[in-house]
Amino acid sequence: MKVDYIALSIPIFFILIAIELVYTFYKKLNYYRINDSIANLSQGIGSQLVGIFLKAGTFFGYLYIYENWRFFTFPNAIWTWLLLFMGVDFFYYWFHRYSHQINALWAAHIVHHQSEEYNLTVALRQSWFQSGFSWVFYLPLAFGGFEPIMFLTVSAFNTLYQFWIHTRAIGDMGPLEWILNTPSHHRVHHGSNPKYIDKNHAGTLIIWDRLFGTFQKEEEEVVYGITSPLASWNPVWANFHYWIELFDTFKHSNGFKEKLSVFLRSPGWFPESMGGRQYPKEINLDTYVKYSPVYESKFNAYIFFQFVFTLSIASVLLFTAPKLSLLQLSSNSILVILGLTSFGALMEQKKWAKTIEFLRLFLWLILPILFAKDLFFIYLLIGNTALVFFSFIWFKRLARN
Incomplete structure (x- = not known):
């Protein structure tokens, strides 16, 4: 039986958000802004609704490969679940890492990083279209013979784990920091500080970042958001603005190779005719101001x-x-x-x-x-x-x- 664990967890998400909100209010911590929180939750709502239309097609790909081309069949045993957990987390790391390193993938994933705050509502700020390609990274598990419902269950819980790490209310967690992806590690991942960009791509286990050279410890204060702030609460614009920027670059690029590179190179890449690669600048905390337009x-x-x-x-x-x-x-x-x-x-x-x-x-x-x-x-x-x-x-x- 296929169970949508993420949809069933929505009430729990809002209970935890309420607890964090009360805690930050009691401690007089400015972790929440109503406009930013509504924008974050709007992205989450849109992601779930668009996901209804995408799930059938994306799941079909995994199911077809499993039923026709798998080279092994894993039994329903504890060791299979553990092996699948490691496999899902491993391939999530690579999906997440490439989503930061390839423009065409970053165009979808960027939505999750647009908020200039860091609280539990940010966990729900998800791209509307990311699930349209993320499933491809997990296809080796279908070829390997991991049953589709088992895969959906483990990947759902991998996603659910990542909800609680979107908080500033939890500090260093001691020895767990060596193995698990923690709030501290994930705060780094959401930073727009140059030293924090493209670091800590882990889902549940931080070991992959340590193994593959993308780990960064939380040190100086994290500035959240993207290097060129979205400056909008419009959820539709949030999902399409980077695509519009890419196609504008594409239009002004010369030749097939340059035009293709616009989508396959990493964020910040531009043709030499447009000034070449642009690197993120250090952030001056004294002059930095979050987007917050005045309204009635x-x-x-x-x-x-x-x-x-x-x-x-x-x-x-x-x-x-x-x-x-x-x-x-x-x-x-x-x-x-x-x-x-x-x-x-x-x-x-x-x-x-x-x-x-x-x-x-x-x-x-x-x-x-x-x-x-x-x-x-x-x-x-x-x-x-x-x-x-x-x-x-x-x-x-x-x-x-």
């Missing part, structure tokens, strides 16, 4: 309320996806993403923010009419119609003032 605080409560509402819709979609038609699933997913985009635009005070929010509310109102026969129980459960009318009046009053 009267929208805070509205955005938070609507975000929670949208999160509940997304959760329902995740758990009812097998029962929904492609049209129902895709239209609801698009509207959720439209909402996440609208909230980001409101926090940036974009000129088009109010227009897109009114459009979103209108679409959320008519959607139950289109699918009432099959989805009525969902919208009845969350009081969709009443909430949309309430939201429309609330937002209209805010937009007019």
Whole structure:
């Protein structure tokens, strides 16, 4: 039986986030900003929804190779699980490392590194399209004969392990630092300081970084984010901005070799005609300022309320996806993403923010009419119609003032 352990863990994620939030508030630690946290969680929601459409195709590749081309069949034994755990973690290291060293892969993975904060919401900030290629790195396990459901289970728990290491609340963990990937090691990985870039690619075990020369101990203060800050709360832009940059470089490159290199070389590479390779600069902590555009605080409560509402819709979609038609699933997913985009635009005070929010509310109102026969129980459960009318009046009053 195929179980989505990550989806089932979502309530636990939010409980742990709440605990960390209370702890940092009590200790007066500025680890959280509402705009950044909403942006992080928006990426996580989008990743899960897009993942519904990608999972079938990506799992098919592993399954096909296992059923037709495997050269061994491992028994369901403890030693097999342990061997598979080591294999998954090993290939995760190489997938993660190459995701930082090849532009076409970094274009997807960059999303996870865009936040200038470091807290448990950052763990949920995931690329919408990374799962479309990450599975390829694990195909040796299919050829080797590791059963597909066993593989999905171990890889899911490898991902779940990495949630708790996205915190600043835990310091050095002593002897465990030699073997496990810890918060300290992973803070380094999220650093944009030149000495921290492309270090500590581990999933669960830090031994791979130590073996293959990519280990870096946490020393000076970590500055989080990417070398050229995203400077946006827009989740759609976050997933596509680096691709746009790559295609712009591609357009100005000369010849086939240069154009191909744009996608296959590492981040920071440019043709000589465009100035050649650019290296990250040291960060001046005295002048460094995090992205945080000023916007009207009267929208805070509205955005938070609507975000929670949208999160509940997304959760329902995740758990009812097998029962929904492609049209129902895709239209609801698009509207959720439209909402996440609208909230980001409101926090940036974009000129088009109010227009897109009114459009979103209108679409959320008519959607139950289109699918009432099959989805009525969902919208009845969350009081969709009443909430949309309430939201429309609330937002209209805010937009007019």
